[in-house]
Amino acid sequence: MGPVAFVVIAGVAVGSALGLVFKRNPIHGALFLVVNLGSVAALYLTLGAEFLAAAQVIVYAGAIMVLFVFAIMVLIPGKEETGPDPRRAYRLLALPVGAVLLVLLAVVVVSGARGRAPAATSATAAPDGVEAIARLLFTDYLFPFELTSVLLLAAMVGVLLLARRPVS
Amino acid sequence: MIPAPEAWYLALSAVLFCIGVVGVIVRRNPLVIFMSIELMLNAANLAFVAFGHRLGSADGQAVVFFVMAVAAAEVAVGLAIIVAIFRLRRRLSVDDLSLMRW
Numbered sequence: 001m002g003p004v005a006f007v008v009i010a011g012v013a014v015g016s017a018l019g020l021v022f023k024r025n026p027i028h029g030a031l032f033l034v035v036n037l038g039s040v041a042a043l044y045l046t047l048g049a050e051f052l053a054a055a056q057v058i059v060y061a062g063a064i065m066v067l068f069v070f071a072i073m074v075l076i077p078g079k080e081e082t083g084p085d086p087r088r089a090y091r092l093l094a095l096p097v098g099a100v101l102l103v104l105l106a107v108v109v110v111s112g113a114r115g116r117a118p119a120a121t122s123a124t125a126a127p128d129g130v131e132a133i134a135r136l137l138f139t140d141y142l143f144p145f146e147l148t149s150v151l152l153l154a155a156m157v158g159v160l161l162l163a164r165r166p167v168s
Numbered sequence: 169m170i171p172a173p174e175a176w177y178l179a180l181s182a183v184l185f186c187i188g189v190v191g192v193i194v195r196r197n198p199l200v201i202f203m204s205i206e207l208m209l210n211a212a213n214l215a216f217v218a219f220g221h222r223l224g225s226a227d228g229q230a231v232v233f234f235v236m237a238v239a240a241a242e243v244a245v246g247l248a249i250i251v252a253i254f255r256l257r258r259r260l261s262v263d264d265l266s267l268m269r270w
Contacts, residue, residue: 003176006176006177010176010180013180013184014180014183014184014187017183017184017187017188017207018187020187020191020200020203020204020207021187021188021190021191021194021195021200021204026197026199026200026203029200029203030203033203033206033207036184036207036210037206037210040210040213040214043177043180043214043217044214044217047177047217047218047221048221049217049220049221049229049232051229052213052217052229052232052233055233055236056236059236059240060206060210060236060239063240064206064239064240064243067243067244067247068199068202068203068243068247071199071247071250071251072199074251075199075250075251075254075260087263090193091193091194093193094189094190094193094194095190097189097190097193098186098187098189098190098193099186101185101186101189102182102183102186105182105185105186106179106182108182109175109178109179109182110175112175112178132226132229133226133229133230133233135226136226136227136229136230137230137233140227140230141230141234144234145234148234148237148238151237151238151241152237152240152241154241155240155241155242155244155245156244158245158248159244159245159248162245162248162249162251162252163248163251163252
């Protein structure tokens with residue numbers, strides 16, 4: 001059951017990621033990205049990270065993608081990326097670069113999976129669930145947690161400043 | 169439910185990350201480039217959660233929480249910058265934005 005679910009969800013994730021990169025219309029790309037984020041949330045569920053799955057749906061698929069779609073609606077006139085590409089040679093290099101990177105990462109993953117991987121310590125009371133994260137966030141990670149709120153405030157003020165029309 | 173091995177999750181994470189890299193290089197629209205960056209962040213998050221699951225600790229999930237917060241801030245600021253550029257130039261292609269290139 002577990003591996004089958006993983007393969008299905010992973011197929012959806014990879015397909016939607018490819019759709020994001022290779023569809024010309026950015027609004028299609030945004031919708032593909034929503035699908036991708038949802039499938040990653042499902043993968044979080046299979047890993048027992050319920051809190052992150054919910055946060056993923058709320059923060060990413062909800063808030064961030066609404067921002068993206070809104071920006072696309074405001075900015076993009078229908079089609080884009082038409083016409084001759086002034087830097088075609090560079091872009092043709094992208095696929096080999098991506099393939100080389102993929103091979104590198106695959107080597108790392110495979111060697112790590114069969115090498116001296118540390119024994120799975122799931123015996124140590126697998127502290128999954130919301131309670132474990134909450135405990136961590138408010139003890140060990142309390143300072144970064146508070147810094148995050150400052151960061152969000154700074155981002156909000158900065159965005160207001162950037163988006164304001166210049167007073168003439 | 170028996171989960172799939174963690175190495176599968178890492179492999180999927182690597183694939184998604186590479187797709188994001190290709191997207192950043194190939195596309196000309198800054199919005200799509202931004203979305204590809206989000207894709208890469210998600211791939212890294214998936215690797216974090218998989219490692220945390222393997223080690224039986226919740227630290228990976230805590231880190232992912234922070235990544236999400238930073239990504240939200242980054243998207244807000246980035247989209248504001250893109251909108252500001254569009255107001256100035258009326259065009260939206262990263263090839264036009266070579267002002268700060270040496």
